[in-house]
Amino acid sequence: MSYTKSVLQQDEQIVMMGRLHWIIYHRAIWYLIVGVILLLLEYKYSDEEAVLVATAAVFGALTLISAIHAWFIRWITEVAVTDKRIIYKRGFINRHTLEMNMDKVATVDVEQSILGRLLNYGTIYVRGTGLGIEPLRRIERPIELRNAIVAK
Secondary structure (H helix, E strand, C coil), X not given: CCHHHHCCCCCCCEEEEECECHHHHHHHHHHHHHXXXXXXXXXXXXXXXXXXXXXXXXXXXXXXXXXXXXXXXXXXXXXXXXXXXXXXXXXXXXCEEEEEEHHHEEEEEEECCHHHHHHCEXXXXXXXXXXXXXXXXXXXXXXXXXXXXXXX
């Protein structure tokens, strides 16, 4: 059971679940691309098989470790908009949660880079009447999530 579902109050409904965008796999993708380019160059210009094996092992391990780390971060992070509040949770054993009641939300801002616009991800700033929730970075479909928050 997800954290969000376990903390729902009576008569509270989930309006939208947000999640981290696949762009968090960028390091793993970068390691894979660099590794493949190096392997192609080494295959063409080097006769040393040991160099090819070492490059494949190093960049394969870096790619795998980075992909597993990004998957884990994506798996343990929850962003939910309910009809009563916004819930943000990250962490597995060391859990960090933030909640804000909808009546305390003053503004919701979305920041997207050019790449963020093209791939549909961005940073959401939820500001309340006091403090706001920390920036929610690399959220997929940020405009839809903002609309779900402000449509209260």
